[in-house]
Ligand SMILES: Nc1ncnc2c1ncn2[C@@H]1O[C@H](COP(=O)(O)OP(=O)(O)O)[C@@H](O)[C@H]1O
């Protein structure tokens with residue numbers, strides 16, 4: 001992993017506005033007075049691409065920009081490497097304002113700091129796969145041997161070893177985009193911009209690519225700005241998500257924050273048909289587990305169940321390691337026959353880990369006699385899954401969802417893996 | 424018929440202007456004459472040095488390599504026919520004239536096309552100029568050509584170049600501007616300089632279109648050979664012209680066929696050369 005400098009904000013976008021067309025001054029004035037995109041188009045003929053966007057992207061995170069088509073995502077991401085010059089505002093890359101850079105300075109930033117992956121791959125059809133991946137190195141004047149070495153390594157990373165001498169048109173869409181990704185990786189930049197990089201791929205391949213990107217990211221820790229119009233994709237790969245509408249950013253937050261607390265109706269509408277079962281995990285819906293320690297007798301266990309009005313209980317050791325479950329009926333029988341808890345506990349209690357998605361635990365929950373236990377990697381009991389709560393959460397009942405406190409006051413300098421945990 | 428207003432003395436203005444040009448730039452026109460004459464005569468000397476049979480084999484081999492068996496077969500039959508009819512030497516003169524004109528056309532057209540493709544302002548000046556050049560009857564170019572370059576092969580080359588250069592320029596602009604915007608964006612995003620973008624991306628991708636332009640220029644230059652012969656350029660054109668003025672239908676037809684044969688050979692070879700490249704790369 002690269003060591004990041006003290007500055008934690010890798011990219012800082014300050015009040016960036018992009019107006020297309022003439023009359024940009026008037027349009028900006030109107031924007032300042034609070035006019036919206038449609039009014040400005042009517043009054044001046046100018047199109048607002050991006051409107052006063054302000055946000056920070058942290059080193060090492062995957063920052064997703066999401067919104068419907070035409071909401072300004074592509075324009076915004078292009079202001080980050082100045083493929084589009086913003087009409088107003090600043091973009092700081094590692095603290096340096098890219099909007100004020102001279103041509104050669106800008107070129108240096110594009111060569112060394114930021115690389116980009118495009119929706120329609122944008123490969124060079126007259127060059128082989130290897131030559132495509134070498135392109136960014138070649139134009140820096142890097143020697144043939146070294147650049148070939150780097151390009152081959154990048155191709156290996158994306159699983160395309162052996163395709164070096166093919167032409168892009170000989171490859172499938174998914175493979176072409178791997179070339180696009182390898183080309184961007186070969187330059188070894190800190191920042192990776194991906195404009196709808198997977199949108200042109202069919203759904204199964206798209207999932208694969210998302211997984212692979214996450215896997216690559218876990219070892220590279222680049223700062224990735226990922227554009228998508230697909231909420232599922234945003235939720236799957238984003239550490240944080242910015243939602244855009246009509247050129248403005250309407251909400252920024254972790255996937256959970258956006259799902260659970262949509263900041264306005266637009267976001268709410270966006271998230272309303274999300275398949276929650278693919279987003280929420282056991283962690284979100286589990287309830288407190290009632291336990292009894294193994295050295296206690298069946299009488300104590302039965303008494304606790306009676307008091308709490310429940311029909312089964314979990315048996316743990318002193319460290320809260322899950323040993324098994326016990327129903328009220330079994331407890332009563334043990335009292336009659338004089339057996340200990342050790343003798344009668346049901347070791348076949350169904351378990352899941354905290355990060356299991358709801359979609360993957362349905363079956364277990366619906367079949368379990370004793371509620372499914374949620375455990376951590378050390379087999380410690382964390383909670384239980386009550387059927388009603390799981391169904392409630394799926395129905396969008398917010399009270400059934402645990403909001404994890406640790407996400408909210410997360411320190412800004414947390415490493416990548418830390419904010420990944422909350423999902 | 425009298426016009427409504429006194430006639431504009433446009434003709435005499437142009438006369439004055441051309442006179443001024445001829446005198447002021449005499450050294451330039453003399454230099455151009457020397458260079459063009461040198462190229463045409465050098466080529467011709469080279470062609471004539473090669474024995475007829477070897478020349479036929481060489482051109483046929485080139486046709487085979489670039490354009491395939493069918494074209495090669497046509498080439499060998501066509502060239503033997505020309506030799507048999509007794510037009511071998513005029514044919515070589517025509518070839519030297521056309522190739523020189525095309526060489527100059529590419530030399531001028533390609534850079535102008537590239538420049539215009541990069542700068543919208545340039546394109547806006549060049550495009551109407553090309554329209555003008557293409558709609559003006561080709562004969563008209565002969566007059567200033569004679570003035571500046573007297574008579575012989577040089578004014579013929581110059582008139583051919585003026586007539587033939589527009590497609591090369593147009594299709595160079597088109598080919599470069601046709602390169603998809605996202606490929607240009609990608610090239611920019613990696614920090615290419617303008618010349619890197621041009622040489623490594625735009626020109627290679629535009630090459631099939633540029634070749635199509637050059638092919639059209641070759642055809643236009645060939646179509647000028649009869650007109651060029653009016654200012655004294657030797658070759659097949661001169662044979663046709665003589666036959667026409669002496670009303671010798673049979674002779675005119677023979678020389679005409681020789682021109683058609685050359686035209687088809689040049690067209691097929693350059694056309695296939697352009698598309699062959701594309702086929703391999705795609
Ligand atoms: N080059 C351009 N000229 C004029 N308007 C543009 C241009 N590029 C984008 N726009 C407009 O800016 C808005 C945002 O476009 P874009 O950033 O491409 O959206 P998205 O990527 O979210 O689909 C749209 O209204 C679009 O029509």
Ligand SMILES: [Mg+2]
Pocket residue numbers: 073074075196
């Ligand atoms: Mg877009």
